[in-house]
Every structure is written in C-alpha cells, then in structure tokens.
Amino acid sequence: MTTTAPTLAGAEPRRGRADPFGAVRDSLAIAGRGLIALRRVPKLLIFSTIQPVMFLLLFRYVFGGVVSTSLIGVPYVDFLLPGVFVQTSVFGAIGAAIGLATDLQTGLLERFRSLPMAGSAVLAGRTVADLARNVFVVALMVVIGFAVGFRVHTGPLPFLGGMLLVLLFAYSMSWVFATVGLLVGDPETAQAAAFPVMAPLVFASSVFVPVSSMPGWLQGFAEHQPVSVTASAVRALSLGGPTASYVWQSLAWAAGIIAVFAPLAVWRYRRV
Amino acid sequence: MTVTPIDPFASSPWRRSTPGDQAVLVEDLTKRFDSVMALDGIDFAVPPGSVFGLLGPNGAGKTTVIRILTTILRPDGGHAEVLGIDVARDPAAVRHVIGLAGQYAAVDPNLTGQENLRLIGRLAQMAGRDLRARSAELLDRFDLAGAADRPVRTYSGGMRRRLDVAAALVTRPPVLFLDEPTTGLDLQSRGELWQMIRELVAEGTTVLLTTQYLEEADRLAQRIAVVDHGRVIANDTPAALKAHLGSTVIELGMGEEARAARALELLAASLPARPEREAATLRLVSQDGARVLIGVLRSLDDHDLTPATLAVREPSLDDVFLSLTGRRAEDAAGDGHQPQEGAQ
Numbered sequence: 022m023t024t025t026a027p028t029l030a031g032a033e034p035r036r037g038r039a040d041p042f043g044a045v046r047d048s049l050a051i052a053g054r055g056l057i058a059l060r061r062v063p064k065l066l067i068f069s070t071i072q073p074v075m076f077l078l079l080f081r082y083v084f085g086g087v088v089s090t091s092l093i094g095v096p097y098v099d100f101l102l103p104g105v106f107v108q109t110s111v112f113g114a115i116g117a118a119i120g121l122a123t124d125l126q127t128g129l130l131e132r133f134r135s136l137p138m139a140g141s142a143v144l145a146g147r148t149v150a151d152l153a154r155n156v157f158v159v160a161l162m163v164v165i166g167f168a169v170g171f172r173v174h175t176g177p178l179p180f181l182g183g184m185l186l187v188l189l190f191a192y193s194m195s196w197v198f199a200t201v202g203l204l205v206g207d208p209e210t211a212q213a214a215a216f217p218v219m220a221p222l223v224f225a226s227s228v229f230v231p232v233s234s235m236p237g238w239l240q241g242f243a244e245h246q247p248v249s250v251t252a253s254a255v256r257a258l259s260l261g262g263p264t265a266s267y268v269w270q271s272l273a274w275a276a277g278i279i280a281v282f283a284p285l286a287v288w289r290y291r292r293v
Numbered sequence: 294m295t296v297t298p299i300d301p302f303a304s305s306p307w308r309r310s311t312p313g314d315q316a317v318l319v320e321d322l323t324k325r326f327d328s329v330m331a332l333d334g335i336d337f338a339v340p341p342g343s344v345f346g347l348l349g350p351n352g353a354g355k356t357t358v359i360r361i362l363t364t365i366l367r368p369d370g371g372h373a374e375v376l377g378i379d380v381a382r383d384p385a386a387v388r389h390v391i392g393l394a395g396q397y398a399a400v401d402p403n404l405t406g407q408e409n410l411r412l413i414g415r416l417a418q419m420a421g422r423d424l425r426a427r428s429a430e431l432l433d434r435f436d437l438a439g440a441a442d443r444p445v446r447t448y449s450g451g452m453r454r455r456l457d458v459a460a461a462l463v464t465r466p467p468v469l470f471l472d473e474p475t476t477g478l479d480l481q482s483r484g485e486l487w488q489m490i491r492e493l494v495a496e497g498t499t500v501l502l503t504t505q506y507l508e509e510a511d512r513l514a515q516r517i518a519v520v521d522h523g524r525v526i527a528n529d530t531p532a533a534l535k536a537h538l539g540s541t542v543i544e545l546g547m548g549e550e551a552r553a554a555r556a557l558e559l560l561a562a563s564l565p566a567r568p569e570r571e572a573a574t575l576r577l578v579s580q581d582g583a584r585v586l587i588g589v590l591r592s593l594d595d596h597d598l599t600p601a602t603l604a605v606r607e608p609s610l611d612d613v614f615l616s617l618t619g620r621r622a623e624d625a626a627g628d629g630h631q632p633q634e635g636a637q
Contacts, residue, residue, distance in 0.1 A: 043418065050415045058403035061444060128399035132460070135363040137388040138416040 051146025110191030541582025
C-alpha cells in the first residue's frame with residue numbers, strides 16, 4: 022500500500038483558518054463528542070439536574086412561606102420559578118469549567134492543538150454541547166415547576182421567549198466558565214474557582230427574593246447584574262408587566278459577556 | 294506499505310529547504326519559563342524514515358522540544374522545522390504532517406475506541422469512507438478490534454496507550470512524535486509498542502521519541518541525543534554511546550568508606566579506567582564485564598577486601614549521565630508541562 026500526502030495541491034486552504042465551514046464542522050464534531058458522553062454517562066445528567074430540582078423544592082416549600090404575596094403581588098411559586106430557571110442555567114454552566122479543565126489535564130487539549138483544526142472549535146463545540154444539555158435541564162425544570170404549582174400568567178409565546186432568553190444567558194455563562202476552566206487547569210480547582218464567580222451572581226440577585234428586601238448598598242448591584250436582569254425579564258415574560266427594558270438589558274448582557282469571554286477563552290486555549 | 298518522503302507544502306512561503314533534507318531540523322532552539330531556561334540552545338536533525346531518541350531525565354527539556362515541534366508551544370529563539378516547514382511561521386501547515394502521542398493517553402474515556410479515532414479523523418477533515426477504513430485498520434493493527442465499541446474508560450492502561458498511538462496515526466502522518474510512549478506500561482505492553490514503532494518506521498514514518506530509558510532508546514533509535522538542562526550533551530548512535538560508556542556496570546559495596554578507598558587505589562592500579570567511588574560503593578564500567586569482574590574479585594579477595602555486596606547490570610540513563618557529565622541524572626523543574634496525573 023502506498024501512502025501519499027493527503028492531497029498535494031491545495032491541502033492548506035482546505036483546512037485553513039479562513040474556512041468558516043471548517044470551523045463549524047469541527048465545532049459540531051466536538052459537540053457530538055460532548056453529547057455522546059452525556060448519553061453514555063447518564064449520571065452526569067442526573068447529578069446536574071438533582072441540584073436545581075432540590076433548590077426549586079427547598080425554596081418553594083421552605084422559604085415560600087415567609088415571602089409574603091403582598092410584597093411581590095403574585096404567589097411565591099410564580100415569582101420563584103423564572104428565577105430558578107436562570108439559576109439552574111448558571112449552575113449548569115460550571116460544567117464547561119470542569120470539562121475543559123479535565124481535557125487540559127488529560128492532555129486531550131494538547132492533542133487537539135496539534136491537529137489541523139479550527140482553534141475556536143474545541144470551545145465552541147463544548148459550549149454548544151452544554152447548550153443542548155441545558156435545553157433538557159430547563160425543560161425538566163418547567164415540568165417540575167408546573168407540578169409544584171407554577172402558572173404562566175401571560176401566554177405560551179412570551180413564556181417560550183423567556184425560556185430562549187434563559188438558554189442564551191446560559192450559553193454566555195458557558196464562555197465565562199470555559200475561561201475559568203482553562204485558567205485553573207484541573208477539575209477540582211475549576212469547581213472551587215467557579216463558586217465565587219457564581220455565588221454572588223445567583224444569590225445577590227432577584228432570583229429568590231425581591232431586590233427591594235435587600236439592604237440599600239446591595240440593591241444597586243443586585244438590581245442590575247446579569248442574573249437579576251435576566252430573571253426579571255423571564256418573570257415579566259411569564260407573569261406580565263413591562264418587559265422590553267429587562268429583555269433588552271438581558272440580551273445586552275449576554276451579548277457583552279460572549280463578546281468579552283469568547284475571545285478571552287480562545288486566547289487562553291491557544292496558550293495552555 | 295511504503296511512504297515516500299512527503300512534501301505537500303512545496304509552495305509554503307516559509308519553506309526553505311529542499312525535499313530530501315532532514316525530516317526534523319532543530320537549530321539553537323531556546324525556551325524560557327519565567328526564570329528557568331527550559332531549552333538553552335538545542336540542536337539536532339532527524340533523517341527521514343528513522344527513529345531519533347531524545348534521552349534525558351524529567352525536566353531536561355524533552356517535552357518542551359516535542360511541544361514546540363508539534364506547534365503547541367512557541368519557541369523564544371532559534372529555528373525548528375518539520376519536513377522543511379518552519380513551526381513558528383507556519384504552524385497550520387506543520388499540523389498536516391505530524392502525529393502526536395503525549396505522555397498521557399490523550400483519549401476521551403467516554404467515547405469508544407472507534408469513536409475516538411473517528412473524532413480525530415473528522416477534526417483533521419478526513420473523508421468519511423477513508424476514515425472508517427483507516428480507523429478499522431488501526432484498531433485491528435493495535436489489537437483493539439475486539440474493544441472497538443467499548444467506552445475507553447473500560448480499557449486497561451496498555452490498551453489506552455495503544456489507542457493513543459493509534460489516534461496519532463489516523464491521518465497517516467509522515468512524522469510521528471512520541472513523548473515517553475512507554476512510561477507506566479508493563480513489560481509486555483512496552484515490548485508490543487516497540488514492535489509497532491519498528492513496523493511504522495519500516496513503512497517509512499519518521500519517529501522522534503523521548504524517553505528516560507537508555508534501553509528503550511537503544512532498542513529503537515538509530516540516533517540518540519542526550520539532553521540535560523535544556524542542552525544536547527551527546528548526539529550519537531546507540532552503539533557509539535555505549536562504546537564510550539561500556540556495556541556492563543559493576544557495583545561493589547565495600548561496607549565502609551575506608552575499605553572502599555583502599556579498594557579504589559588497588560583497582561585503579563590494575564584497571565584501564567579508574568572506578569568511581571560514592572561513599573562505600575565502587576562503580577566500574579567495562580566492555581568486557583565477565584573478565585573484569587573475575588579479575589577484580591580475585592584481586593580484592595587477595596587483599597582481604599572482599600565486597601559486601603555485588604551488582605552487575607546494563608548501563609542506565611544514570612550511568613550515561615555520570616559518564617558524560619560526571620554527575621548523576623537529576624530531575625529538574627521547568628519542563629513546561631503541567632503535572633498530569635491519573636490519565637492512566
């Protein structure tokens with residue numbers, strides 16, 4: 022058997038950096054890898070859903086009693102669920118940090134970097150796989166939410182729009198945690214490093230309680246940070262009320278986070 | 294299967310040598326990590342279709358050389374090329390002609406063996422039919438056909454390492470880099486991997502491998518560069534290195550230093566090369582181990598200096614170092630790769 026070069030003329034452009042379809046193909050190959058892992062190791066999916074389900078049930082039944090309906094104007098479960106959808110997506114995005122740190126540690130990223138593939142594809146593929154998982158997790162949370170009394174006050178279309186907003190925001194957070202994972206380089210540290218990024222965003226927010234119940238110095242941050250803004254947008258889309266301002270702010274946050282962290286993560290990827 | 298020297302990038306603007314030169318050429322390569330000079334002016338050349346061994350202790354700079362040649366790391370200074378393509382100026386072109394198997398089995402434990410190979414092939418834009426045939430061929434050849442559809446997490450360490458090497462070969466690279474390919478393998482798996490490397494080279498692949506084992510470099514490589522603190526301290530054929538060194542190492546434990554010193558004086562007078570003394574132990578290296586051993590023991594016994602312990606063995610990396618540098622091989626920091634445990 023005689024082996025010749027893969028192709029002689031034009032081998033370089035075929036896989037050159039300028040080929041956008043090449044980058045998409047490479048990203049899909051990497052995303053496929055992530056989805057196979059999800060299917061083959063169901064405990065990944067199970068454990069990534071247990072935590073948000075517990076949060077939902079704890080807040081619904083433990084704290085639900087102390088948040089008075091007169092303060093928020095609707096039953097607490099209706100207030101809580103839009104926030105929980107957002108919180109779930111932020112927790113889930115930590116998977117990108119852990120996954121990439123693991124690939125870095127096992128040498129898989131070095132192998133990818135020695136291949137003639139698009140440099141951005143490893144990260145783009147990973148975040149797309151996370152997005153697919155989030156579709157499943159958010160759908161599950163919606164089902165459980167309805168089972169524990171959550172009701173949409175607007176209509177199916179605004180609610181669906183709210184869920185798309187949650188997924189977009191989750192996608193932007195995947196890039197944040199991808200950057201964290203590549204910076205720290207091992208899965209245990211990635212998990213530990215993700216917490217201080219995530220905790221203030223999730224807890225100093227309007228996810229669980231109205232911002233107006235917080236001390237004044239915290240309200241400024243809690244009102245405008247991306248998790249609160251997105252939770253308020255999703256809340257407006259499912260409960261009614263003025264939506265446009267929150268939706269635009271949430272879209273702007275997601276776009277801004279991707280615009281900053283995607284190049285940062287790719288930059289870091291090329292140097293790990 | 295024959296592989297003719299491949300030159301797919303004759304038109305690359307950074308190409309400066311002509312086909313038929315060295316498969317890998319490294320000139321005065323330097324790399325610094327913070328305050329550590331990981332590479333302090335490395336030079337060597339690998340002729341096409343041969344195995345070249347980089348031999349040295351942990352931290353000598355071997356992995357840094359491999360990472361620069363596989364475009365993972367940029368050099369600070371000097372020049373490196375693979376098949377005439379400059380790794381710093383045209384890394385994308387270099388990636389088309391190389392395969393890399395690193396120190397740790399870099400395969401996805403959740404994918405099956407077959408899926409791992411196909412993922413690598415897809416990322417290298419191989420055509421579907423060719424890729425299916427190629428991955429089946431490699432799984433068969435690396436004795437993994439029976440495990441092709443099992444997730445890699447169920448593989449043994451040896452199987453993972455074989456799959457890792459197979460993954461490096463999916464694209465039929467003319468130049469293959471193997472970074473400590475047999476570290477952590479049992480003796481049988483090591484022998485199998487050596488055999489596979491020989492077969493690849495017989496087919497025309499050029500292999501650059503790093504190792505900490507003199508025996509491994511000796512068995513596989515046509516030429517060995519000994520690396521220490523980011524420099525090449527010897528570059529020769531295994532036969533010449535061993536001729537310089539001697540083929541047998543004899544270690545005599547004399548029990549106490551005074552006796553060892555007396556024995557040293559006695560033997561230095563009668564032997565062509567002066568033995569080394571380290572505390573109460575004498576070490577001598579010889580081309581003619583059996584005859585020297587008999588003479589040494591007889592002479593020591595005559596003077597009432599019978600050794601307390603005796604070891605006769607093949608030379609190790611340590612002995613090469615002692616012979617070349619006058620000191621033992623020591624692990625150094627700054628080889629530039631993160632500690633990566635648990636991949637086995």
